[in-house]
Amino acid sequence: MFFNQFCGINNLTINFRKKRNNLRAAKTNKKYMECFNVLDKHVTYALFDSISNINAMWSNTANKIRKIVSANPNVNQAEQHFIFFILKIPLLWQSVLRYREIALPKSINKTYLQIKGLLSKEQFKHALSYLRRLTRRYKAYPHKVSIHNRSMTYDENMYRFKNDEFRFTSQISRKVFRVSLTGPWHYSVKGNLQIILDRLKRRIEIHKLIQTHVKSLPKTQVLGIDKGLATLISCSSGNEYGQNFGEIITKQVNKLAKINAKRNQMRAKGLLTSAKRYTNLRKRQKAHLQSVIDYAIYQMIEQEKPLEIVKEDQTFTKERLPKTKNRFQRRSRLLLNSWVKGLLNERLEYICDKFGIVYTDVNPAYTSQYCPYCNRKFGIRYGKHHELTYCKNCGQLNANIAAAINIKNRKNDEEINLYTPYKKVKKILDSRI
Template sequence: MGREATTMKRSSKPIKSYSKTIRAYSLKLDEETYAKLDQLFVSYGKCRNMFLNQYCGINHMLNVKQYFSLRNHLVKTKQGNIYVEKYHFLQKHWKYALRDACANINSMWSNLANQLRKVVQANDSIDKDERHLIYYLLSIRELWYYALTNDQAVLLDLSQKLQKHLTELEEAVTPKQRKHAYSYLRRLTRRYKYTPRKHYSLNKAMTYDENMYHFQGDELEQVTISSGVSRKKFTFDLTSPWHYRLKGDLQLILDRDKKRIEIHKVIKVRQKQDYQADTKLGIDKGLATLVSCSSGREYGKDFSQFTRPKIEQESQYLARRNPYYGYRYQLKKKLNRLKNANTPKQIIKKKQLASQLNKLNANNIGYKRKDKRHASYHACLESKINHAIKALIVTEHPSLIVKEDLTFTKDKANKTGNKYERQVRRSLSSWTKGVLNERLEYYCQQYGIDFKDVNPAYTSQYCPNCGQHFSVRFGKHNEKTLCPNCGEMDCNIAASKNILARATDKEITLYTPYKKVKAILDQRIAS
């Protein structure tokens, strides 16, 4: 009886997991196989971008939610046969291109809804009830579509509960406010929504389901995938055996530099079971020091000493490269004007410009070498970021990490140095904070740590102890500050303490405008 009770107790505890992407690599492909794969990936990319541009508009907001209905409609109307002839691949390829495009468009609408919520929240001229109505319209795709198109048929397909709730919210505002809310939502949507692409880039990724591939060999060291021709397949030798499930979707990446195939698969992994969490932690993210904690400790110190040589190197590269790119742009512009040259003088001028352009292109001013150097350097920086985050978790044992939401924060570059150096510093700072935030959330999922985003406005400008405004900033990286009451302190540590306090601050929410945040903080000093 006791053993059965213990078993029941263990089985009742939910097993938490998180998503992780695993990778496998093929050996270098021969020239013939690589050429066929390159053609297949380019055709797939053209088809996917065609679907992306075709269905990204407001009129197809609801169609992309029902991928199977959209696919069946194209099959029924025999539109798929046109895609097969146009892009020279099989029926299943355009179907998966359509699925990828629908997934991207759905993500685009979800991200747009989050962006519009922040814009609406920052608008002080909107009434509380009117703001609530806009939030409700954004929360349901059908209602959002109704607000944009005024299509009454969409409301009839909704449940009675949703219709009743919408009616209650509309009755809570005046007719003028209701008209303004719908008009304001339409204007915001058209201003920020995705616009179709006029050009496409060479596609590197394709989605394959379990019917389009299989692993083989004694230790599963080979993979066979479908090609663009019926009853013909590609077989690749892998650099290591495949140890994971043989079912589910795969993402195939064509590495055109190394001429090989990368296999990506998303799997579920259990969280760390032996992790003991006991503290709540506020953190401030930066570039000179990666993470400053409310406990007083800092991780990733002197991170900028690794980035400084990169900034100087890239600024020199940009200074040398940009004149050549400007000259090439002018040559192409002049050639385009002489596209329909018919007089002898124009033909001679066109040949001269073409000769100059060929000589310039022969100097190899492309991006391949620069991109490889970027990838290598960013991999090194990402390794240092991972090391700093792991050290933070092992030392602090946080149960909750409170961090700033820097999604729409503009990075200000120091005006010292040349313009190319400022551009590189701004770009590298944005990249570092984005990767740092992404890796933080990944490790929080791995260890079962909760995380929360708070408003970043003025966190490093007010004292966490007495609330006074800091008077001056000094130090090598402006990391030191002076409080009129508490004296000298580290402003990054002070910011992390303010960030932790923001987690329970009912007046300053995530979407509170920065001007209102400053007014609230100044009022607290006066009181």
């Protein structure tokens, strides 16, 4: 309810304390307690959670808009500067969205007028409407997020663990809810918990944010990596990890295709079939892939001892895997590929955090097409997985490792940043040949 109520532009500058005090003063808290059958604390915690989510949502939206604006070649420097300035000040951003002029504090107003002064009337109008359009487009809306919000915060005084039971207070005095724990690891914890009602899995989950020790390893180098499917990780040091990944995927897709074909046969005969075998296999396959990915990442970290990992911004280089036999196989591999792509990036960042390794994203454009040693353009790709290529000057090279070196170098590239548009990158690279 709070999230839906406050996630609009009128609450862009929302502040937890202020809102809480307002609610208390107006005795609205009481109303909510009765209405939802909860304790006063829950109302406050729910408000706190919603407001932190809302603030995170706005800052994510601002980041997204910055990215789009920088990549748009039709927006000039002055306009970009102006839009970025507005995004920095929530009050100002809000006034733009509401089509209202506001009185800014003196110190800000001076800079604002200066930046605005660099724009013509036309540009000013255009910049504002562009910003409004982008905000409307990239802002989250409640119907998209509401499913995540079935949780409540409980503090230390509101719950207890006893005899494999989790006990928590209710709105009725002395009445305690008891839930038996089913998870394999349970131990008593202190501090705030999130209690989540998962309707799909039909269970209550207890979530707790814990602090872990960062494992320290001797770290020695800045490492560029190229993520791929045939080979999961190619490093700028020349080593590769997860080399047989493409084969594992092919095997899995073939197996799925077999089961699917059998099902189709049975259907053709008019027999009833269930999708259970198929979905179960899929689940097992995904678990297996995740373990292979984790293993490759751990191996890479142990071997390379990276201080910092430079990687591409999410994207994969296009690569060719062996031909598929039919449409079903092609489709299921596409699905699998995009899933693997997300997972690999997610696991990389997670494991890097665990070991205290910094990671940086760089612009992915054309990293695998130019020689990192002499800047010449590569010839065609060849080899079993199209992993080899040829430079007229340097001879045969592994294209994935070359890409990893390019990725590493791109971190310190003064001309190409994360937001440089694709076409411009090509121009710059061509000029370096």
